[in-house]
Amino acid sequence: MPRCIYFYFTFTFACKSARSAILASRCSSVSSTTTSLSSPSSLQENFILRSHEGVYIVEKFLGEGTFGKVAKCTNLSTNKEVAIKIIKKGFNHTAQDEIKAMIEISKIDAHKYNLFKCVDWFHYKSHVCMVFEMLDQSLFDFMNDRRSRPLFVQEIRDIAWQLLISLKGLKSINLVHCDIKLDNIMLVNQVSEPFRVKLIDFGLTKKTTDMRTGTRMQNICFRAPEVILGLPLDERLDMWTVGYVLALLYAGFYILPPGSEYDIIRAMVEMQGMPDSEHLDQGLYTNKFFTKTEENSKVLKYVYCNETKMEEVEQLIDLLKQMLEVDPNKRISPNDALRHPFFKFEMKNVPQRPAANSQERSSNKNMTSLVQQQKAEKRKAPAASRKRKNSDQQSQDRETSWQMEAAVKKKKKS
Structure with a gap:
């Protein structure tokens, strides 16, 4: 009976755009003055907020985080619903960083690249x-x-x-999001546009040239290995976190233990193998993680389904392994990832997929021939291998385990 691989890893937000010149002229005026108001808590429903661009009435509050609150509001000039992020006093530097990122994003087509777009900003007292x-x-x-x-x-x-x-768009303007996680990926409208998403929250975004080796960043559950090890940083850390998000969506749980950095590094290596020694030698914090022996390797669990599903999942796993490459120098780029055979399968929700440029269209045309070539190679496999496959397909209740390479090698005491 045909099978598929059900892969388990066992360890685990359009309104009118604001012009760049207007945003730039306002950015320098972000105020850090203090008033008796220390948080957005004095804001209540039905409050009126005014800006140069419109008048907004607060309908309700959607949530609150470290940097402030988000309120659902209505622009009384256009009668359109908007979301307003109200930054807490003391975090105006974060707001300024996000506005700077918004200025850069306004230079490209944010909608095309699935990026959240700021349409207005103003002050409410000290916020x-x-x-x-x-x-x-x-x-x-x-x-x-x-x-x-x-x-x-x-x-x-x-x-x-x-x-x-989104990563391709950010790379084109030399930005690194630095905080990609489930909370910062928004569904646009799950009813009218199923699984249409946008990347949001650019408060921690940095220019690639401003990335400093050894800087601690990212939520620990989504932290890239180069951040943990103290290696040079660039936009490739965003590729890691996107890969991690996709693996989480497939497995349904965090594939790396959300505990200490040591546990995370151990699980990374157990899944992907030991990084090159030359790569580890560059890490400022390498010695914190490679002085103990950990040999309890984990496995991937397989179950059976149909052959088409098997091929889809195999391609997904291959893409995830390249996105979750521990060595950032070997990690797949956005352009190469978009050409991966995983995307050869016809997408049902066509409007969700932005128009590809000529290079991507050419790549997509070649995907069918690539798959045909792979199938031809499979047909050349030895008869014994085919018999073994047929035998496996007939065993619906049988589970096979793929033993991953042991992660951490023993180090002898001097």
Whole structure:
């Protein structure tokens, strides 16, 4: 009976755009003055907020985080719903960084690259208020609502393509998001545009040239190995976190232990293998993680389904392994990832997929021939191998384990 691989890793937000010149002229005026108001808590529903671009009425509050609150508001001039992020006093530097990132993003087509766009910003007393288009819900809330039940491969493919396009857009303007996680990926409208997503929250975004070796960043659950090890940093750390997000959506749980950095590094190496010694020698913090012996390797679990699903999942796993490459020098780039055979399968929700440029269209045309070549190679496999495959297909209840390479080598005491 045909089979598929059900892969388990066992360790684990359009309104009118604001012009760049206007944003730039306002950015320098972000105020850090203090008043008796220390948080956005004095804001209540039905409050009126005024800016140069419009008048907004607060409908309700959507949530609160470290840097402030997000409120659902209505622009009384246009009668359109918007989301306004109200920054807490003391975090205006974060708002200024995000506005600078918004200026850079305004230089490209944010909609094409699935990036959240700031349409207005103003001050409310000592608080910076940023106005964004109103989206649906985050992938974090979406997964919670479905009790972390894994997504189908087709749904993951749709999300993966859009996030890779986002990385491509950020790379074109030399920006690194630095905080990609489920909370910062928003569904646009799950009813009218299923699994159409946008990357949001650019408060921690940095220019590639401003990345400093040894800087601690990212949520620990999504932290790239080069951040943990103290290696040189660039946009490739965003590729790691996108890969991690996709693996989480497929498995339904965190594939790396959300505990200490040591546990994370251990699990990374057990899944992907030991990094090159030359690579480790560059790390400022390498000695913190490679002085103990950890040999309890884990496995990938297989179950059976149909052959088409098997091929899809195999391609997904291959893409994830290249996105989650421990060595950033070997990690797949956004352009190469968009050409991966995983995207050869026809996407059901065509409007979700932005128009590819000529290079991507040419690459996509070649995907069919690539798959045909792979199938031809499989037909040349020895008869014994084919018999073994047929035998495996008939064993519906049988589970096979793929033993991953041991992660950490023993170091002799001097």
